[in-house]
Amino acid sequence: MNDHKISRRAILAGTAAAGALSLTGFPARAEVQWKKYAGTKLEVMLAKGPRGDNLQKYIKEFTELTGIQVESEQIPEQQQRQKAVIELASGRPSFDVIHVSYHVQKRQFEKAGWLADISGYMKDSNLTAPDLVESDFSAAGLQYAKNDKGQMLSLPWSVDYFILYYNKELFQKKGVAVPKTLDEMVAAAEKLTDPKEGTFGFVGRGLRNANMALWTNFYLNYGGEFLDNKGNILTDGPEAIEATKLYQTLLTKAAPPGVAGFNWMESMASFTQGRSAMWIDADGWAPPLEDPAASRIVGKVGYTVVPAGPKGQYSSTYGDGIGIAAASKNKEAAYLLCQWAVSKTQGARLLQAGGGVPFRNSIVNDPEVRKGVKNAEWLQSVIDSAKISKLGLPVVIPVAEFRDLVGAALTATLSGGDPAAELKKAHEQFRPILERSEKA
Amino acid sequence: MSAVTQTTPAAETDAAPEREWRPPSYWPFVVPALVVVLAIIIFPWLFTIWMSLNEWKVGSPTIFVGLANYVRLPTDPRFVEAVGHTIVYTALSVLLPLIFGTFAAVVFHQKFAGRGFLRGVFIMPMMATPVAIALVWTMMFHPQLGVLNYLLSLVGLPPQLWVFNPITVIPSLVLVETWQWTPLVMLIVLGGLAAIPIEPYESAEIDGAGVWQMFRYITLPLITPFLFIAGMIRMIDAVKSFDIIFAITQGGPGSASETINLYLYSVAFVYYDLGYGSAIAVVFFILIIALAGVLLYLRRRTMWTEIGGGA
Numbered sequence: 001m002n003d004h005k006i007s008r009r010a011i012l013a014g015t016a017a018a019g020a021l022s023l024t025g026f027p028a029r030a031e032v033q034w035k036k037y038a039g040t041k042l043e044v045m046l047a048k049g050p051r052g053d054n055l056q057k058y059i060k061e062f063t064e065l066t067g068i069q070v071e072s073e074q075i076p077e078q079q080q081r082q083k084a085v086i087e088l089a090s091g092r093p094s095f096d097v098i099h100v101s102y103h104v105q106k107r108q109f110e111k112a113g114w115l116a117d118i119s120g121y122m123k124d125s126n127l128t129a130p131d132l133v134e135s136d137f138s139a140a141g142l143q144y145a146k147n148d149k150g151q152m153l154s155l156p157w158s159v160d161y162f163i164l165y166y167n168k169e170l171f172q173k174k175g176v177a178v179p180k181t182l183d184e185m186v187a188a189a190e191k192l193t194d195p196k197e198g199t200f201g202f203v204g205r206g207l208r209n210a211n212m213a214l215w216t217n218f219y220l221n222y223g224g225e226f227l228d229n230k231g232n233i234l235t236d237g238p239e240a241i242e243a244t245k246l247y248q249t250l251l252t253k254a255a256p257p258g259v260a261g262f263n264w265m266e267s268m269a270s271f272t273q274g275r276s277a278m279w280i281d282a283d284g285w286a287p288p289l290e291d292p293a294a295s296r297i298v299g300k301v302g303y304t305v306v307p308a309g310p311k312g313q314y315s316s317t318y319g320d321g322i323g324i325a326a327a328s329k330n331k332e333a334a335y336l337l338c339q340w341a342v343s344k345t346q347g348a349r350l351l352q353a354g355g356g357v358p359f360r361n362s363i364v365n366d367p368e369v370r371k372g373v374k375n376a377e378w379l380q381s382v383i384d385s386a387k388i389s390k391l392g393l394p395v396v397i398p399v400a401e402f403r404d405l406v407g408a409a410l411t412a413t414l415s416g417g418d419p420a421a422e423l424k425k426a427h428e429q430f431r432p433i434l435e436r437s438e439k440a
Numbered sequence: 441m442s443a444v445t446q447t448t449p450a451a452e453t454d455a456a457p458e459r460e461w462r463p464p465s466y467w468p469f470v471v472p473a474l475v476v477v478l479a480i481i482i483f484p485w486l487f488t489i490w491m492s493l494n495e496w497k498v499g500s501p502t503i504f505v506g507l508a509n510y511v512r513l514p515t516d517p518r519f520v521e522a523v524g525h526t527i528v529y530t531a532l533s534v535l536l537p538l539i540f541g542t543f544a545a546v547v548f549h550q551k552f553a554g555r556g557f558l559r560g561v562f563i564m565p566m567m568a569t570p571v572a573i574a575l576v577w578t579m580m581f582h583p584q585l586g587v588l589n590y591l592l593s594l595v596g597l598p599p600q601l602w603v604f605n606p607i608t609v610i611p612s613l614v615l616v617e618t619w620q621w622t623p624l625v626m627l628i629v630l631g632g633l634a635a636i637p638i639e640p641y642e643s644a645e646i647d648g649a650g651v652w653q654m655f656r657y658i659t660l661p662l663i664t665p666f667l668f669i670a671g672m673i674r675m676i677d678a679v680k681s682f683d684i685i686f687a688i689t690q691g692g693p694g695s696a697s698e699t700i701n702l703y704l705y706s707v708a709f710v711y712y713d714l715g716y717g718s719a720i721a722v723v724f725f726i727l728i729i730a731l732a733g734v735l736l737y738l739r740r741r742t743m744w745t746e747i748g749g750g751a
Contacts, residue, residue, distance in 0.1 A: 082709055089712075091497040108712075112499030169638060198584065208692050258583035260693040275584070291514035400710050404695075405518075411694035416608050437497070 013228070025385030037333035038067025044337070045084060045095040047077040048436045050284050051158050052099065052357025056339055058349065061198055068333050081105065088114040088325065096328040097337055100154050102144035103318040107397045115153040116324040121335045122152060127235060131362065133432050140360030140389055144319050155342045156359035158350060159314040160248050160282040161385035165289065166302040170277040173257060182221060182246060185278070185307045189254035190213055192277040201254035203267045203276035208407040209400075210263040211247075214280055215410055216316040216392045218243035218338060221309025226394035233394065233434055236423040237387060239311070244410060244419035251414055260414045272297060280306055282318070283385065286354030286378045303381040305388065315385035316392030319359065348372065359383050397437045398430075405430045473633060476574045485725075488718045496715035509719035517718065518695060522703040528612055529699055533617040533678040534671055540618065541625025541670065542663070546655070548626065563623040570620065574687035577616045578603075583690070602687050606696035613697060616684055621677070623669045632666030633659070668739040672732065679728055700724050 046052035052074040059070050075083060081104060089112070095226040100109065111113050121127045122134065134142060134152070141156030165176060174192050179185035189201030194310040224239035234240075251259050256270050264281050268288065271279040272295040272410075288294050289301050306315055322341050324334040340346065347358030348369040363369055364386070373379045393399055409426035413419050474507045492510070495503040513519050548559050565573070581602040589599040603610045640658045649657070682701045683689065691698035692707070698706075704724060708717030 085498055085712060108499055114499070206693070208690075208694055256584055257599065258601055260601075261604040261689065270584075388581075398711065405712070406691075406704065408694040412606070415693070417642060423518075 001081065008080070009111075010165050029085060031125075032129050032336075034066045034336065036126075037336065039069075040333040041069045041071065042097060042330060042332050042334055042337055043095040044070060044097040044099075045080065046072055046073035046074045046099045047080040047320070048074040048100065050287065050353065051075070051350065054283050054346060054350045054353065054355060058223055058346065062337060063244025063342070066333075068336065070337065077101065082223065088112070088327075091327060093325045093327055096325060096330050096334040098323055098325055100321045100323050101155075102156075102321055103320075103393045104399050105188045106144055107395055107399070109124075109323075110147045110153065111397060114326055116328065116331050116334075117151045117153060118155070118324065118338070119152045121332070127332060127335060128339065129343075131344070136358045136362050138361060138386070138389075140317055140319065140391065141321075143391070145321055154321035155338045157320045157322045157342050158284075158356035159359050159386075159389075160284060160318040160320075161382060162213065162280055162306055162317075163315065163381045163385055164283070164304050164306050165271060165279045165285070166304070167271070167274060167277045167300055168302045169297070169300045170274070171302075176277075178302065179307045182218065183307045186246065186249055186254070189250055190276060193254045193329055198275055200256045200270070200276045202250045202278045203259065203270045204251065204253055204280050205267060206255070206259040207261055207263045207266075207409060208411045209403040210407070211410050212403045212407050213282070213316065213318065213392060215243060215247050215293055215406075217280060217306045217314070218246050220314040220316055220390050220392075221306070221312055222246075223309070227396070231434075231438060233427065233430065234404075235394075236427040240423055241420045242399075244413055244423060247410060248413040248419060250324075260411050267328065274300075277385055283382050284354070284356045286375055290354075290375065303375070303378040304335075305381055305384045314388050316389040317385075317389040318392050320356075344369075350380075354378055357386070375427070386440075388412055396434060398433050402430060402431050405433075451555060454697045488721055491714055492716075492718035492722050496713075496718070498712035500712065502715070505715070508717045510723070512716065513719060513723060515632050518698070519700075522694065522700045525610065525697060526699040526701075529614065529617075529681070529685075529697075530675060530678040532611070532614040532683070533621070534674045536614060536618040536624045537622045537674055538667060538671055540622045542629050542667065544622060544626040545633055548630060563627065565620045566623040569619070570683040571687050572615065573620060574684045578688050579614060599691070603697075604693055606693055609689060609693065609697045613685055613688060616688070617678065617681065617691035620684075621674060625674065628666050628670040628673075629663055632663035636662045665739065668735065672735045672739070675731060675735065676728060679731065680724075698728075 044055070046055065052072075056072055056074070063069060074080075079156065080099070081089070081101060084093075084098055084105075085108070087095070088098075088109075098115075098381055100106075100115070122132070137145070137156050138159065140159060140222060144154050145154050145156045147153055170192055171178065171188075176188045176191050177184075179188045185398050187204075192199070192201035194200075204228045206213045219235065222243045224237065224243065225234055228234055256262075256275060259267075262270075266283075267276075267279055267281060268285060270276045272289060272299040274296050286301075286303070290298050305313070307313070322338045324331050324338065328334055342358065342360065344360070344363050344366075347360055347363040348366075350368060351358060351363065352374070353371040354373070354375055366382070370379060394402065396402065405426045409417070409422035412422045493504060493506060495505045496510070509650055544562065546561070548555060580588050581604075583589060583599060583601055583604060586602070588602065592599060601608060603609045636659065641654055644654050644658060680701055681699065682705070685699060685702055686705070689697045691702040695703075700720065701724070704717055704720045707713050707720060
């Protein structure tokens with residue numbers, strides 16, 4: 001590896017290389033055998049988005065470093081999740097490496113045993129660079145990646161904090177201050193709403209299922225917890241009702257018409273067209289918002305943490321990992337790829353592009369890496385969110401049913417449904433499903 | 441005479457050797473078709489029924505539970521609501537294309553300049569891919585940017601929420617369905633109209649019948665069998681409609697446009713509960729068969745009673 005003939009790019013690409021070079025004085029450690037699996041062909045299935053883009057854009061560097069050929073495809077996330085499950089359940093998936101959405105798939109994948117245990121690889125210095133250690137991942141990342149027995153089943157790749165995006169121009173025009181609390185946010189949203197001009201104070205997900213990710217921000221800030229210590233679901237309690245009332249007010253009084261059908265894409269469209277003043281969503285949308293070809297509000301976007309509620313201030317957090325199919329025949333080569341995907345170089349690129357936040361503290365806290373982030377305000381909002389991060393969904397198997405049923409209740413409140421009654425109805429349906437799947 | 445009596449037995453003897461060959465020669469020809477039918481129709485169905493009797497979740501071991509999945513159906517509010525949505529959706533998307541299609545057929549049956557060209561234009565929606573047109577309609581339905589609200593504003597009507605309101609979502613989807621499938625009804629009815637003789641109209645005219653009376657008492661009874669065929673095709677299509685609904689609303693807002701087919705899809709491929717999903721599929725299948733049966737029965741009855749042996 002330390003051969004002087006090796007290209008500069010390869011050294012950059014390899015965390016190991018960087019790590020090993022800096023380890024002057026600790027020569028005893030074996031080096032990662034990057035080239036050992038040269039000639040292997042890997043198949044990777046990715047969910048469409050900035051993480052997948054970041055991997056595909058630089059994959060040539062990985063091939064240069066290892067001699068491993070990589071075929072990858074990006075599929076829209078809903079379809080990717082379905083395809084992954086169907087293929088994994090068949091026992092002969094067409095891919096070696098899989099992009100996992102922890103907040104949806106963690107319990108399901110663990111229970112089915114679809115992912116290879118990589119704890120052993122992480123201890124093997126022929127395979128793992130010295131800087132890749134468990135303790136470098138944030139607590140949320142480890143919580144996501146490990147199963148009950150403490151085995152690592154994937155490498156935490158990118159974390160999503162929910163942040164508040166706001167349109168500085170609209171705020172200035174109406175003389176409104178950036179809200180610090182949820183109550184202030186409602187007041188600001190109503191003040192910023194001007195249907196005659198076609199501008200609205202707030203936009204966010206109203207679409208069933210997708211809307212849960214927005215709602216949980218309010219729920220957590222009203223002091224809600226998802227499960228009690230016996231595993232019972234708590235999302236129809238008083239905190240949930242308060243949070244739903246807030247959700248209902250914001251989306252019916254201060255949001256564009258039709259918001260009940262909006263996912264992040266429609267919300268982003270309204271926001272980038274300058275028609276909505278505030279938007280709460282995942283932190284990965286800075287690139288399209290600041291892209292002159294896609295946005296009318298370039299340079300006018302403010303980034304900050306989600307406002308505080310009466311019982312606290314949290315940023316609901318979701319995350320992606322990258323893991324290896326248990327049925328793969330190229331596990332070691334696949335592990336090298338996973339390691340490269342979460343490496344310092346790749347993580348820094350992801351962060352600097354504003355496409356996501358690595359789970360590794362050594363990347364996020366590195367002043368050099370931070371200096372490379374052009375959008376300082378965005379970076380600050382992410383750093384602040386990390387301090388108040390809390391998992392945004394209950395870690396249960398029927399996450400999809402939970403999101404659909406409670407999400408439908410939320411959508412129903414947008415056309416006049418009573419928050420308490422709708423939540424009650426949804427939970428009467430969800431409780432038996434939860435019991436059935438957790439006991440099986 | 442004697443020659444004739446001789447030829448008859450000769451004809452019988454000619455046929456005799458053929459009869460000897462026939463019995464063993466037919467059934468092997470059925471085998472390929474039988475194998476295909478067994479493999480792609482019968483086996484999947486038996487397997488679906490078997491799955492519906494099990495707690496069958498992707499990633500978990502399967503457990504035989506008997507009829508438990510079926511017992512769950514009537515107590516599942518989402519399923520019950522889905523049945524209701526399916527009935528409303530189907531009824532509207534059969535009736536409206538039938539009415540508009542018949543009207544269009546009567547119009548296109550007249551002779552006027554450019555008829556052939558306009559007929560071609562009229563059937564164009566039918567040729568488009570449902571998912572593609574669903575995406576176009578999604579844009580047209582957009583409450584802020586869509587063209588439909590713009591058109592309403594031209595005639596002074598307030599903007600509507602279309603597919604984003606639980607009350608208007610099903611009628612809006614039916615609008616798309618009607619737009620796409622009215623031409624099909626038109627084509628079938630046009631065929632029926634072409635087969636009607638001109639004489640009844642002539643005598644009706646002499647008797648002083650008006651246009652509406654001629655339509656009501658001559659045209660309509662004579663095209664009834666064609667309407668039944670069109671109705672049946674439409675019903676089977678509408679009951680199992682998936683692409684348009686999924687592409688435009690995914691069953692939303694909330695679950696206001698979730699038909700049995702969409703719910704079935706969610707249960708099987710989003711919640712991965714294949715056992716319960718299979719139970720829904722079985723019930724759904726029985727429902728379609730029953731509907732088709734009722735329609736076939738009605739069609740026979742009308743053919744015998746209203747149009748006599750003419751059909």
